[in-house]
Amino acid sequence: MIEKPIKDYDKEVKNCSCSYCGNNCDDITYLLKNDEIVGVRHACRIGASKIINDQDQRLLSPMIRNDEGILEETTWDVALDKTARLLHNSTRPVLYGWGETSVEAIKKGIKIAEITGSVIDNQSTICHGTSIQAFQNVGHPVMTLGEVKNRADVIVYVGTNPMDDHPRHLSRYTTFPEGFFRRNGRQDRTIITLDPKYTNTAKVSDKWIQFNMDEDYLLFNALRMLLKGEELEEKEVAGVSTQQLEELIKIMKNAEYGALFFGLGVSQTLAKQKNVDVLIQLIEDLNRYSKWSMLPMRGFFNVSGFNIALTSETGYPYGVDFSRGYPRFMVGETTTIDLLNRREPDFFMAVSADPGVQFPGYTIKHLVNIPTIQVDTHWGPYTELSDIVLPSTRVGVETEGTAYRMDSIPLFMKKVIDKPKNCHSDEWILTELYKRIEQLKQEDE
């Protein structure tokens, strides 16, 4: 389907950063008419729809749920005061989300967590937290995407489908573009997809290796053995013929520069971080023969930024518990899903995240019983659960700020258009909450 180019605009702003997926494409042109974005150039379809964004799902003023259970518009002062008081009076608050806001806002959130003894956590807890655990167990051999563009002759995607989830990953960073040492772009590279399913990424790859769901651990171990020169007794492992595995490891071993990307299909299947453990070891082993690096395919445009900001401030990457006044991090103890499943939290605030979509049913049930706050731009399932709604602004469109791409390259995101009148940035909202909580603390003394 070919879309008609947009001609009816009066201003263009170049080199904007898309605030959707972890690709953080920073080459986007916004087309404006009467100070509204009417079109975009260079963005993929998901990115474009996110940026152009119709306003009908937009949260436009603060709301509080009344006694009849209906969300009612209110003033900022009332909504902020009430949120601050609920948070201040709670004993096990959780501040969750952060994947789609700026580092500047995240840092304010961390300060609030510190003074209120909250748990602060992000989407890692349900996505690549397992990968982070594996990095902590085994090691962390990574690269920026430009290394792949310029050098990689072999690229492996495992348990991830960027063609649908990170649409420009192959076209902008890894597969198709000309690289300094890969002048012919796509022709100079071998692309291999390992996935139980035949995905759109498999479709554009040179090789698709289908393996049995939940047998990643076996598969990667077999590859390690083959790399070490050992023989496999089995004719097939994880549903892949030994011969295919031998061919694969030969290609990987002979790469000049190999890059491996992995997704939730690895980090959230049966053996979870154990899968990633072996995968890292495989990459480490490969470096004896050739050059290999790896990277998790991070979902939202600033999940990586949250991990970085939280380590800068507290030392730990996610699931940080301030209940004792200093940070603690223990997966299973201080992570959101586990806390909710144990029914511990008595306050829950989600900032730029929708637990209503992301969390399992049993976990969500607890949210019905405790005060829940939403800080976000759009109406979503979580709005239906929220007692207070604080409407915020879109980073990279209405608000400036910093985000870190999946490979941790920092990007400054511009403010291009004005925010809706009665919305405020996450940073502003959190700063206001911080002030109010400090006030309440003083009154207590």
Add this chain to the structure above:
Amino acid sequence: MEYILKNGIVFDPKNNVKGEQMDILIKDNKITDEVSSNAKVLDVTGKLVMPGGVDLHSHIAGPKLSIGRLYRPEDIRRGIKPPSRNDISGFEAGFSLPTCPTIGYRYTKMGYTTVTEAAVPPLEAKHAHEEINSIPNLDIPTLTLFGNNWFMLKYVKENRLDDLKVFISKWLKLAKGYGVKIVNPCGSEAWGWGKNVDGLDDAEPHWEVTGRQVITSLTRVNEELGLPHSVHVHTNDLGHPGNYETTLETFDCVKDIKKNRNVDRNQIIHCTHVQFHSYKGTSWRDVSSGATELIDYINKHNHLTCDVGQITFDETTTMTADAPMEYDLFRLTGLKWANKDIEVETASGLIPAIYSQHAPVSVLQWAVGLEFFMGVKDPWKIALTTDSPNAGPFIRYPKIISWLMSQEKLQDMLDNDVHSWATKRTDLGTYNREYSWDEITVITRSSPAKILGLEDRGHLGLNAKADISVYDIDVDDFDPTLKSNSETIENKLLNSKYTIKDGEILVKDAKIVKLVKSNHIWCNVKGLENSERLLENRIKPEFNKYYTIKYENYGVNDHYIKPDTQVNVEYMGENYESN
């Protein structure tokens, strides 16, 4: 605000003050010679007074630290301290990888006011500056990594030093960097293919450029620009037995390059953490110290300075842009390895390190570091560092000082604590030197400030920056040469009586009483703007082809550097000192 710091025992080597009892007068943010009757008196009678500490090489902000913290929660747990009840600082976390606020607290309490972040890749400079915003209480210059940058390699290969000059001038502005850092030149680029270079004259396979060419070219350009700091070099072959020869060649390869006329420093090259670059032998079995030859060279020449990178017998974390070396360490130790290749610019690697006083190699490294302290005669040519956290975390500086001040203490360690390689494989046992407070002041303040080219600090002269540290040591009644006093030295120097920065009291009686935003110090060359614009236009298409972010989004904008100090350098064309 005005203060009279009264009756302290003052060490100000630059102004030849060696332990005199005197008053230091402060008006606003400067040292002055006259204050009004409103000045507040701080009685420090008999106490040790020095300029604020200056660290010219430490790793405190940026991607390497983040990776370290992310993958070593065990190190974070080691440094946990709940928020203090009686001062205003918050919790601490991390031992070799402290959190940003923790870094500020610990340095301030040690009396340090300026700390250099020694390795920032421009592509991730925003990250470093963002972290600086979370570190309180310091002045922080950052050194920008150039030693494996593709544009640099191209200009060197084609011998286009004019372009290289403009490139450096422009890139320091983009990265908001203070000086030129070179790490394992060409080696980290070779690591892009899993390789390294071997020594100063081994050309990188693709670019066909050698470490020697990179170092001499960047030194020439650095001097033509007249940057306040010289090139800051981590020489090739770090951590390899036999590497002292490469180090010696590196010292020597720039000696005929002329120094810019306008700079205050003496050196044209600063070689960092020389300890790691001073080994003889062919393997870790037959390794011995190569320090004597290097010390001899340093003593005989004036064009170079060094810092040590002293080992401190800790479990710490190594981190460097010398990524191939980190992979070698991984092969050697099997400890968990982190690596990050950064497009067009550099690579970096990390690995935990355990330096034990019972392990022969650790002890050899420890002794080599001390050989430099003992052997380099002029303390103005050397600075105290641990390449924090590589050889040990910076909170060990006071311990090192206690070793340097007491022959009795050091001898006791050699006799009773450390493996015999310290004396068998190095010349440490042959030295008989004890540092005075004056010399300690030089290697922790005056010399690093001078080497960095930060003329306004490292001393207490008129109009100097009012950065001062006072320690609760009664200088005249305290014998630092006694072994029994070494713990006291460590303790007192870890917990200053006063740390004053820009005329503000940040620490009082070992408690943090004020937190201020750290200051980003960067270097702004003036006079090349037109050439920079032309170069930018030429570079842009290539840039946008080989980087994965747009040139327009590459630079560190003002959002990230509040507050900053812009050190302006007027470009004057070729303007050299005659030899």
